[in-house]
Amino acid sequence: MNDLLVRARTAASTVCDPEIPVLTIADLGMLRDVRLSGDTVEVEITPTYSGCPAMNMIALEIETALHQAGIPHARVTTTLTPAWTTDWLTAEGREKLRAYGIAPPPPASTRRALFGETTTICPRCSSPDTEQLAEFGSTSCKSLWRCRACREPFDLFKCH
Ligand SMILES: [Zn+2]
Numbered sequence: 829m830n831d832l833l834v835r836a837r838t839a840a841s842t843v844c845d846p847e848i849p850v851l852t853i854a855d856l857g858m859l860r861d862v863r864l865s866g867d868t869v870e871v872e873i874t875p876t877y878s879g880c881p882a883m884n885m886i887a888l889e890i891e892t893a894l895h896q897a898g899i900p901h902a903r904v905t906t907t908l909t910p911a912w913t914t915d916w917l918t919a920e921g922r923e924k925l926r927a928y929g930i931a932p933p934p935p936a937s938t939r940r941a942l943f944g945e946t947t948t949i950c951p952r953c954s955s956p957d958t959e960q961l962a963e964f965g966s967t968s969c970k971s972l973w974r975c976r977a978c979r980e981p982f983d984l985f986k987c988h
Pocket of ligand 1: 950952953954955975976
């Protein structure tokens with residue numbers, strides 16, 4: 829990979845999701861591709877959910893990050909298919925969510941094989957004895973849960 833692309837990828841990887849500031853778009857698996865088209869760096873992203881008002885902001889932040897890395901010509905494109913799922917979250921991203929006090933979604937494969945439906949693990953004490961309090965938490969991307977073991981409320985990251 830040429831030097832310009834390495835710099836572009838590194839810069840784009842540092843952009844965070846405005847909804848969950850501890851996660852970068854790389855952690856979320858939203859960063860699909862960084863490629864060169866003529867003298868323009870094209871960054872391809874897949875939104876975590878369609879119609880997310882944060883997406884324009886993310887595109888702007890990526891362009892800004894690339895400009896600051898000395899890349900004058902940058903374009904952000906959005907790809908909707910295949911649709912982003914929580915399975916695209918990296919292991920590091922899941923760990924950061926947990927450390928932030930948000931329960932990461934279990935991988936879809938585990939969910940189907942073991943539980944048949946979602947089992948939510950408390951991010952604080954790891955107890956599976958949890959209950960949903962509200963469908964929407966602090967943002968539409970999260971739902972509000974409570975742990976019966978440690979009695980603490982927490983957010984579940986629930987996109988898809
Ligand atoms: Zn707990």
